[in-house]
Amino acid sequence: MSYLGDAPQLDIKALKLDPDAIRRDFPILQQKVHDLPLVYLDNGASAQKPETVIRAISDYYRTDHSNVHRGVHTLSQRATDRYEGAREKVRSFINAKTTNEIVFVRGTTEAINLVACSYGLEHIDPGDEILLTEMEHHSNIVPWQLLCERSGATLKVAPIDDRGELILESYQDLLNDRTRIVAIAHISNALGTVNPVQKLTNMAHDAGAVVLVDGAQGAPHITTDVEELDCDFYVFSAHKLYGPTGIGVLYGRENLLDAMPPWQGGGDMIKQVRFDGSEFNDLPYKFEAGTPNISGVVGLGAAIDYVTSIGIQNIDDYEKYLLEYATDQASKQSGMRVIGTAREKAAILSFVLDGIHPHDIGTALDHEGIAVRAGHHCAMPVMEHFGVSATVRASFGVYNTVSEIDCLFQGIQKTQEFFG
Amino acid sequence: MNSLRELYQEVIMDHNRNPRNHGVLCDASHKGKGFNPLCGDELELYLYVNKESIIEEIRFQGKGCAISTASASIMTETLRGRSVNEAEKYFHEFRALMTGEAREVDQNFDLGKLEVLNGVSEYPARVKCATLAWHTLLAALEGDTNPARTEY
Numbered sequence: 001m002s003y004l005g006d007a008p009q010l011d012i013k014a015l016k017l018d019p020d021a022i023r024r025d026f027p028i029l030q031q032k033v034h035d036l037p038l039v040y041l042d043n044g045a046s047a048q049k050p051e052t053v054i055r056a057i058s059d060y061y062r063t064d065h066s067n068v069h070r071g072v073h074t075l076s077q078r079a080t081d082r083y084e085g086a087r088e089k090v091r092s093f094i095n096a097k098t099t100n101e102i103v104f105v106r107g108t109t110e111a112i113n114l115v116a117c118s119y120g121l122e123h124i125d126p127g128d129e130i131l132l133t134e135m136e137h138h139s140n141i142v143p144w145q146l147l148c149e150r151s152g153a154t155l156k157v158a159p160i161d162d163r164g165e166l167i168l169e170s171y172q173d174l175l176n177d178r179t180r181i182v183a184i185a186h187i188s189n190a191l192g193t194v195n196p197v198q199k200l201t202n203m204a205h206d207a208g209a210v211v212l213v214d215g216a217q218g219a220p221h222i223t224t225d226v227e228e229l230d231c232d233f234y235v236f237s238a239h240k241l242y243g244p245t246g247i248g249v250l251y252g253r254e255n256l257l258d259a260m261p262p263w264q265g266g267g268d269m270i271k272q273v274r275f276d277g278s279e280f281n282d283l284p285y286k287f288e289a290g291t292p293n294i295s296g297v298v299g300l301g302a303a304i305d306y307v308t309s310i311g312i313q314n315i316d317d318y319e320k321y322l323l324e325y326a327t328d329q330a331s332k333q334s335g336m337r338v339i340g341t342a343r344e345k346a347a348i349l350s351f352v353l354d355g356i357h358p359h360d361i362g363t364a365l366d367h368e369g370i371a372v373r374a375g376h377h378c379a380m381p382v383m384e385h386f387g388v389s390a391t392v393r394a395s396f397g398v399y400n401t402v403s404e405i406d407c408l409f410q411g412i413q414k415t416q417e418f419f420g
Numbered sequence: 421m422n423s424l425r426e427l428y429q430e431v432i433m434d435h436n437r438n439p440r441n442h443g444v445l446c447d448a449s450h451k452g453k454g455f456n457p458l459c460g461d462e463l464e465l466y467l468y469v470n471k472e473s474i475i476e477e478i479r480f481q482g483k484g485c486a487i488s489t490a491s492a493s494i495m496t497e498t499l500r501g502r503s504v505n506e507a508e509k510y511f512h513e514f515r516a517l518m519t520g521e522a523r524e525v526d527q528n529f530d531l532g533k534l535e536v537l538n539g540v541s542e543y544p545a546r547v548k549c550a551t552l553a554w555h556t557l558l559a560a561l562e563g564d565t566n567p568a569r570t571e572y
Contacts, residue, residue: 034423357485359459359549360428367424376460389460389483418424419433419486 086301186218191340452560
């Protein structure tokens with residue numbers, strides 16, 4: 001049976017990817033949960049890994065592992081080649097100018113903390129302002145709150161409307177000559193809203209601010225071109241991009257990174273160490289103290305190869321189709337309210353059911369083999385805006401199918417009957 | 421959904437639909453606030469403890485899932501009229517039931533209706549839902565004004 005089910009409006013010939021073939025690339029999807037085929041719809045939290053990524057990491061440890069940038073021996077050279085080779089893949093994937101602009105970090109959260117600590121403490125003075133949006137993930141709120149506490153700056157928040165879209169007039173009004181940093185999500189993890197980043201960046205630049213884009217939900221789903229977005233920093237995690245956990249990317253404009261002080265000190269980030277002072281290494285190594293997560297970087301490189309082989313635009317088109325199908329189903333489902341109805345949306349269906357708590361829905365769906373997230377999605381201000389304590393979130397990835405969405409709605413129906 | 425029924429027993433569904441002792445107690449001698457950071461659920465607990473250390477009145481309100489609402493409701497039913505010492509004993513026994521630890525106090529302790537929540541122990545991610553009211557109870561009795569958080 002084709003996983004495309006019987007969705008009438010899809011022109012299968014126009015589809016440039018084969019969901020059935022893609023599913024076979026992911027070993028974890030071939031299992032049952034509670035005796036039913038696993039329907040994994042928690043990609044917003046973390047995506048599954050294709051065989052090529054798993055194999056790249058295991059091959060690296062079987063044949064090439066050593067420390068990077070250190071030895072003259074063969075294995076060290078191979079490890080370095082794989083590590084730096086992945087950096088070039090990342091550069092190309094987000095269209096950065098040079099690999100000097102690609103810093104490997106632990107994940108999106110660490111990247112934001114790095115910018116807040118290094119760029120922030122250097123450039124932010126008392127009375128300055130940092131502007132966020134109401135839809136940010138906690139990881140794009142708390143590092144800035146900490147920076148404000150340390151620097152005496154003020155946090156400003158641009159509100160969203162009831163569709164979950166940023167209110168552009170309010171955003172414009174909040175930008176002023178005291179605004180130093182603007183931090184915005186590419187795609188909201190709780191709502192699926194795609195922000196008009198290019199426009200927001202232009203407006204922020206006109207006010208003289210630098211812009212950090214939280215791309216945790218952006219990079220895996222839509223084309224990310226940092227030159228086109230014109231942002232100053234772009235950050236994302238590998239594990240939502242079909243890569244391993246514990247590794248992520250900080251993209252920063254070379255001139256900004258160059259002028260920033262190191263964040264953590266240690267080996268690899270220095271040229272010379274003397275007790276009366278040390279000379280720091282060039283970019284990007286200045287920000288990569290200590291032995292890095294080499295296997296993670298190798299896995300990220302393999303994940304980018306995988307995504308690129310399918311084509312990020314094809315993934316975007318397919319996931320938009322899935323979202324459209326799911327949104328249409330949701331509109332026919334009684335007692336269901338979709339949270340986040342932005343006109344530009346990607347890959348995320350957040351919802352609540354009348355009279356049933358999201359936690360109970362999550363457990364009930366799990367009994368149907370369906371994995372969704374139930375909770376506040378680390379975006380408590382968003383929950384507050386919509387007057388709910390939590391939502392259920394189905395988030396789609398490249399391997400999801402229309403028949404899985406049918407399973408989701410059958411599960412929702414059963415859940416409503418069970419708790420009704 | 422048969423195995424789901426083992427978790428959501430009829431008594432739980434009933435207490436979720438019609439929570440007992442629900443609401444605010446204006447002349448409370450002890451108040452507690454509970455917060456589950458995992459899901460953002462909140463619970464407020466009100467007690468009136470008399471001079472003989474008997475819980476004369478106990479009420480709760482808040483928003484929560486079926487497990488947390490039913491657990492709070494059954495807790496209030498169980499503890500009304502009992503002494504503070506007995507309530508603390510119930511706390512330890514109930515927590516042991518949820519976490520699957522050996523009963524700390526008394527192997528023969530009768531948890532009564534609370535036993536219907538036994539199935540929750542099979543769902544580690546949901547144990548906090550069931551214990552939120554109890555942690556709030558302990559914080560209220562100890563006079564801790566900070567929101568109680570579940571631990572597991």
